[in-house]
Amino acid sequence: MNIFGVGLPEVTVILILALLIFGPKKLPELGKQLGKTLKSLKKASNEFQNEIDQVMNEEEKEEIPKTLESNLKNKIPQENKELEKKDLSKPENNNN
Numbered sequence: 001m002n003i004f005g006v007g008l009p010e011v012t013v014i015l016i017l018a019l020l021i022f023g024p025k026k027l028p029e030l031g032k033q034l035g036k037t038l039k040s041l042k043k044a045s046n047e048f049q050n051e052i053d054q055v056m057n058e059e060e061k062e063e064i065p066k067t068l069e070s071n072l073k074n075k076i077p078q079e080n081k082e083l084e085k086k087d088l089s090k091p092e093n094n095n096n
Contacts, residue, residue, distance in 0.1 A: 018030070
């Protein structure tokens with residue numbers, strides 16, 4: 001078991017010290033407050049991550065049309081050059 005880089009022996013020592021310092025009556029209250037604090041930190045972290053993801057998605061959506069536009073601008077002249085290279089004046093042989 002490894003919590004925040006602290007192993008089981010260290011956690012046991014910390015819990016024993018907390019029990020001696022705060023007493024058995026205050027320890028459940030402290031645990032409850034710690035749980036609430038961790039829950040609110042996790043919620044804030046998730047909200048922050050969601051905002052970052054949303055901004056990244058918006059940037060990607062803005063970049064896609066620009067990329068498509070530049071690809072089309074490059075592709076159309078290339079296709080025109082290819083058509084110019086082909087000799088379209090020669091009739092095609094239709095072997096039926």
